[in-house]
Amino acid sequence: MAINQEFQKFRKLDFDDFCLLTLLADGHSPTKIAKYLFITPPAISHRLAKYATMWGSDIYDQKIPHQSRRTLTKKGIDLCKKMKLVLYFFMQLPEDFKFVSLFE
Numbered sequence: 001m002a003i004n005q006e007f008q009k010f011r012k013l014d015f016d017d018f019c020l021l022t023l024l025a026d027g028h029s030p031t032k033i034a035k036y037l038f039i040t041p042p043a044i045s046h047r048l049a050k051y052a053t054m055w056g057s058d059i060y061d062q063k064i065p066h067q068s069r070r071t072l073t074k075k076g077i078d079l080c081k082k083m084k085l086v087l088y089f090f091m092q093l094p095e096d097f098k099f100v101s102l103f104e
Contacts, residue, residue: 009054010086018083018090020047024060025072025080055079 016037023033030044059076
């Protein structure tokens with residue numbers, strides 16, 4: 001049952017979510033992540049709030065005043081390791097497989 005619930009959470013994520021969490025784990029600031037992903041900083045904050053709702057608010061420590069980087073907790077680090085694995089396996093897929101529509 002727990003594995004199915006975890007799987008359902010991952011199904012709600014898109015490619016940018018995987019990239020965002022991977023970049024966050026690598027120590028990038030939300031502002032730099034926004035630039036890398038071509039989205040706004042408020043969109044990053046919105047996504048981080050979504051993750052906090054999905055996995056609990058303890059995936060990262062709240063931002064300390066005058067500090068732009070967020071610190072991941074143990075739970076956040078574990079989650080980001082899973083994200084990195086997913087991205088790694090996705091990048092190993094052949095090009096023609098990555099963009100095949102399931103509805104063709």
